[in-house]
Amino acid sequence: MTHRFDESAVAAILRHMNDDHRDDNLLIVRAFGPAGTYRSARMTGLDGAGGDWAAVTEHGDEVTVRVDWPGGAITERPEVRREIVALYDEACRRLGVTPRPH
Numbered sequence: 001m002t003h004r005f006d007e008s009a010v011a012a013i014l015r016h017m018n019d020d021h022r023d024d025n026l027l028i029v030r031a032f033g034p035a036g037t038y039r040s041a042r043m044t045g046l047d048g049a050g051g052d053w054a055a056v057t058e059h060g061d062e063v064t065v066r067v068d069w070p071g072g073a074i075t076e077r078p079e080v081r082r083e084i085v086a087l088y089d090e091a092c093r094r095l096g097v098t099p100r101p102h
Contacts, residue, residue: 003048003075010046013080017043024088029055031091033065041065046080048073051087 005013017025022040028051029041037058045052050068057063069083070090085102092099 003073005047005077005080009077013046013077014043017084024084024091025053026055027091027095027097028067028087029053029065031094032067032087034063048075051084 022042025041025043026038029038033053033055039056039058039060041053041055043051044054044064048069050066053065053067055063055065067087069079070086071079071083074080074083089099091097
């Protein structure tokens with residue numbers, strides 16, 4: 001059974017990702033989502049198995065992108081940061097982008 005984080009934790013993580021890491025959201029979608037060009041992306045949810053993003057394509061369509069956590073299933077809130085950083089690093093590697101320091 002997939003772990004569900006409490007609503008306040010999810011809301012805080014989503015707010016942080018969508019306010020402070022908009023470019024990272026887009027990078028993750030570009031690397032892990034269906035091939036294509038995206039205008040924007042926002043994180044819309046997460047659970048112990050992975051994260052969810054809504055991405056707007058170059059044609060204005062919205063697609064949902066689900067990405068599993070690279071390290072496997074998680075159950076603790078601090079693990080979310082570790083897994084999102086790992087997604088960011090892998091997205092940079094896949095796209096040939098130099099990652100910023102963490």
